[in-house]
Structures are given as structure tokens and as C-alpha cells.
Amino acid sequence: MKKLAIISTHPIQYNAPLFRLLSENRNSRLKVFYTWSQAEKPVFDPGFGLVVSWDIPLLEGYDYQFVQNTSNKPGSNHFSGIKNPGLIAAIDFYRPDAILVFGWSFQSHLACLRHYKGKIPVFFRGDSTLLDDKPILKKLLRRILLTWVYRHIDYALYVGKNNKEYFLENGLKKEQLVFAPHAIDNQRFIEDVKLYETEALKRRVELGIEDKDSVILFAGKLEDKKDPGLLLRLADSVPGPDIRFLIVGNGHLEKELKEMGAKDSRIIFLDFQNQRSMPVIYRMADIFILPSVRNETWGLAINEAMICKRPVIASAKVGCVPDLVIDGVTGLVFVPGPNGEEKVSGFIKENIRDKDKLRKMGTAAYEKIQEYSFQKVVISISELMKGV
Numbered sequence: 001m002k003k004l005a006i007i008s009t010h011p012i013q014y015n016a017p018l019f020r021l022l023s024e025n026r027n028s029r030l031k032v033f034y035t036w037s038q039a040e041k042p043v044f045d046p047g048f049g050l051v052v053s054w055d056i057p058l059l060e061g062y063d064y065q066f067v068q069n070t071s072n073k074p075g076s077n078h079f080s081g082i083k084n085p086g087l088i089a090a091i092d093f094y095r096p097d098a099i100l101v102f103g104w105s106f107q108s109h110l111a112c113l114r115h116y117k118g119k120i121p122v123f124f125r126g127d128s129t130l131l132d133d134k135p136i137l138k139k140l141l142r143r144i145l146l147t148w149v150y151r152h153i154d155y156a157l158y159v160g161k162n163n164k165e166y167f168l169e170n171g172l173k174k175e176q177l178v179f180a181p182h183a184i185d186n187q188r189f190i191e192d193v194k195l196y197e198t199e200a201l202k203r204r205v206e207l208g209i210e211d212k213d214s215v216i217l218f219a220g221k222l223e224d225k226k227d228p229g230l231l232l233r234l235a236d237s238v239p240g241p242d243i244r245f246l247i248v249g250n251g252h253l254e255k256e257l258k259e260m261g262a263k264d265s266r267i268i269f270l271d272f273q274n275q276r277s278m279p280v281i282y283r284m285a286d287i288f289i290l291p292s293v294r295n296e297t298w299g300l301a302i303n304e305a306m307i308c309k310r311p312v313i314a315s316a317k318v319g320c321v322p323d324l325v326i327d328g329v330t331g332l333v334f335v336p337g338p339n340g341e342e343k344v345s346g347f348i349k350e351n352i353r354d355k356d357k358l359r360k361m362g363t364a365a366y367e368k369i370q371e372y373s374f375q376k377v378v379i380s381i382s383e384l385m386k387g388v
Contacts, residue, residue, distance in 0.1 A: 002385050005096035006032045007087075007112055009076040009103065010039030011058035013275055014300060017185040018374045020061035025378065028385045031094055032064040035082045035108050038074045040066050046077070047221040048250045048272050055274040056188075065090060071107075082106035088115055097388045100125060100157075100381070104149050113152040121388050123381075124153040127182060129162040129319045130169060132295040147171035155384060157377075159298060160323040180380040181372040182298045182320065189279045189307045196308075200283035207246075207268055209284070214352045215244045217285030217310075219273070220301055222251030227315075229257060230291040230341065235264050237345045243352060248273055248281055282308035286358050287348070289313040293336040306330065306369040311361035313344055324372070330365040 004022070008015065011034065023030045034040070042053035067084045075081035087108050091099065100123040104110050116122050134142070150156070150171050157180035158164045167177055209215060218228050231245045247257065248270045261267035273281050282288060288305035290296065292315050299318040306312060306324065312331035314321050325331050332347045334340035351357055 001027065001029050002097040002388055003029045003031070003094065004381070004385060005091050005094055005099045006030065007091075007099060007101045007109055008032060008034060009082055009106065009109075010034055010036040010043075013054050013056060013058060014184060015102075016056070016058040016060075016062075017188070018183075018377055019064075021374050021378050022381060023062040025382055028382070030062055031096070032062060033087065033090060034064060034066045035069060035084050035087060035106065036074060036076055037066040037069045037084075039076075047223055049252060049254075050250060050272065052272075055276050067108075069108075076106070079105055080107055082108050084108040087112065091116075096120065098123060098385060101153075102126070110149065113149070117152040117154075121155070121384070122153045123155050123157060123384060124150075125157045125180070127159045127163050127297040127319065129166050129295060129297055131162060131317050131319060143170055157380060160320055162319045162322060163297075178380050178384060180377040181323075182300060182303070183372045183374050183377060184300055184303045184307065186303075186307050186369070186373055189282075189304060196279045196283050199280045203280060204284050207270075209244055209268075210242075213242045213244050214355075215246050215285040215287075216348065216352070217246045217248065217282065217288050217305075218290070219248040219278070219281060219288070220290070222247070222249050222253040222257060224253065225292055225294045225296070227291045227293045227336070228253065229260070230344075231289070232257065232261050232264075232267065233341060234345060234348065235261070235267055237341075238348050238352075241266065243348075244268060246270065246285060278304060279308060282310055285310060286352065286355070287311055287313060287331075289344075290318055291315050291334075291336070291344075292317045295319070303369055303372060306365035309359075309362035309366045311358055311365055313347065315340065324365075324368060326364075326368075328361075330361060330368050 042051050045052045067087045067090050069084055071081050071083040098121040099116055101109050101112055102125045147170055155176050155178055156167050156172055158177050159182035218231050220226050222228050235245050245267045250272045282305050288310045290299050296318040298320050302312050302320050314325050316335045321333050325333050334343045
């Protein structure tokens with residue numbers, strides 16, 4: 001039986017279901033090596049501004065090991081935050097036939113790429129894009145660095161079109177790229193639709209949202225990059241007491257946004273909602289919006305909204321846009337800025353009260369997102385393992 005070692009910083013709600021599925025493969029064996037040992041317990045999330053403890057199992061159904069992280073400032077937000085002197089020894093003891101590394105910009109992860117290149121096949125998973133504008137010199141220097149980094153991998157599992165272009169730009173060849181789409185646990189979001197819909201209606205009533213009202217939803221970290229303030233600007237430009245703007249999440253912009261939105265009763269705020277609540281939260285809305293003004297490498301909230309049959313509005317800075325968002329079919333794409341905001345405002349005014357049209361777009365979104373599943377990722381990795 002062939003063995004695969006996966007290197008990842010910490011348990012993530014989007015990866016755990018994938019690891020469980022991979023572990024069910026009878027032709028290979030899996031072990032995940034977590035390099036941020038401090039994350040074995042709940043850790044402070046600076047984006048949300050609180051300690052996050054996910055309410056779904058993250059360490060069940062697969063083999064794993066936390067490797068001691070000796071960094072003086074542990075964390076996954078900087079290169080020196082992940083330092084594991086015992087990592088390579090732990091991997092060697094497992095004796096894998098191949099390794100899959102999630103992200104290179106950590107001291108230990110880069111060391112793994114360099115150590116195992118030429119010894120066993122090295123697979124890589126990352127979702128970076130070329131969407132952020134950078135000065136020419138900085139872009140050139142970064143390309144030189146990335147070309148060197150990616151010389152140490154054999155295959156890259158790309159998540160979508162923008163990510164594929166990024167890998168090609170930074171030295172990888174087409175034959176080294178394997179499509180393994182960014183996905184969520186689709187089944188969890190649809191396993192009890194009637195219950196989710198009933199709970200969504202109940203929560204709308206609790207918030208004073210009437211049946212005739214239409215809801216535009218943002219859910220995520222309240223940070224500059226995601227520009228949740230767009231919903232407040234839309235509230236100024238889109239009239240009507242039957243339109244509500246629901247902002248779900250926490251972050252450093254929270255106080256400012258609440259002060260700005262206090263004068264408009266149509267704007268509703270909810271604190272961070274855990275994973276088990278999200279299938280309900282999306283179903284409270286008629287449209288989901290992700291208006292990021294800087295590089296959002298993918299935007300998995302888009303997947304979540306689409307599997308809940310909600311049309312989506314997304315800025316062109318969201319990495320999944322070329323793959324998932326089709327103007328007038330599954331939603332709307334706009335370029336951040338005054339013209340883009342005017343486009344969004346016009347789209348909402350034209351469509352928000354046409355429930356049949358929104359349902360049709362939601363159905364198209366649901367059908368589109370079926371192509372982006374963990375099952376497809378498992379197939380791609382399994383095919384790679386066959387060639388080991």
C-alpha cells in the first residue's frame with residue numbers, strides 16, 4: 001500500500017473532510033503532519049478578533065500528528081512562525097512514498113520541499129494568484145524567488161484558472177499541473193435542506209425580516225481587504241424598506257461599520273457564526289456578496305452560497321470568479337471602484353424583487369458548484385499516487 005504524507009500548518013474546517021475522504025482510499029494510506037503544534041487547541045484569530053473553536057470535527061477519520069513548533073512567535077501568518085526541527089525525522093519514520101505540502105511560505109514547509117525533491121515525488125497545494133498589482137521591480141524579484149521555490153516540486157494541484165496562471169507564470173510547466181478544485185463539504189450544506197430552510201425563516205423573523213423582504217448578505221471577516229462597507233454604501237444607493245443588508249462576522253472594522261449603519265434600520269449585524277450555522281445563514285439571504293478590493297485568493301464563501309442555491313455578486317479581485325461567477329447566470333462580476341459599485345447597485349435594483357429570476361440564478365449556481373467537490377480532489381490525488 002502506497003503512503004502519502006501531507007504537511008499542513010493546522011486543522012482547517014475546509015480540509016478535514018478532504019482528509020477523511022482520502023483516508024477511505026483502500027489503495028493508499030494517509031498521514032497528516034501538522035506543523036503549528038500550538039493550534040492543537042483553539043487559537044486567537046486576528047482577522048475575527050476572537051478565539052475560534054470550530055463546531056465540526058477537524059481531527060476525526062484520518063491519521064495525524066502534531067509536530068512540535070519551536071518558533072518564538074508561533075503562527076501561520078509569517079515565515080518564521082512555523083519552525084519544526086523534528087519534522088523531517090517524523091516524516092522519515094512514517095516512510096511515505098510521496099508528500100503533499102500545503103503552502104511553501106513557512107520555514108519548515110520550504111525545508112520539506114528542498115529536502116524531499118529528488119528523493120520521493122513532491123506534490124504542492126496552494127491557491128495564490130496574480131490578481132494583486134505590484135510594482136514592476138517587486139514583481140520581478142518575487143518571480144525569481146517563486147521560480148526557485150517551485151523547482152523543488154514535481155506536481156502542483158491547482159484550484160482554478162487564476163491559480164493555474166500563477167503557477168505557469170512562475171516556472172511550472174503545463175504537464176506539472178493537476179486540477180484539484182477548491183471545494184467545501186457540499187454534502188454538509190445540503191444534507192437537511194428542509195430543516196435549514198425552516199430555521200432560516202425562523203431566524204429572519206427573529207431579526208424582524210418579513211417574508212416580502214429581500215436580503216443581501218455578506219459573511220466573513222470585517223476587514224479592509226473584503227470591503228464589507230460596500231453594503232452600507234449600497235444601502236444609501238438602493239431605496240426601499242423591503243430590502244435588508246445582513247452583515248455577518250467580526251473584525252477590526254466592526255465598531256466603525258456599526259456606527260455608520262446605525263441610522264439605517266435596514267442594516268443588520270450578526271456576530272461570527274460557526275460552521276453548523278452557515279447552511280442556515282446563507283438561506284436567510286436572496287443574494288450573497290463578496291466585494292473584496294484586494295486579492296482574495298479564492299473565496300470559499302462563494303462555494304457555500306452557491307451550494308445553498310444563492311446567486312452571488314463578486315468583485316474581479318476574488319480568485320474563483322473566472323471559474324464560478326457568470327454574469328446574469330450565476331450572479332454578477334464587478335470591478336472595485338465607483339463604476340463597479342454603480343453596476344452592483346443597478347443589478348440589485350433590477351433583480352432583487354424578482355424572486356423567480358433569483359431562484360433561477362440560484363439553481364444555476366447550485367448546478368455549477370457540483371463540479372467543485374472533494375470527490376474530484378480525491379480523484380486527482382489518487383491518480384498522482386498511482387504513478388508513484
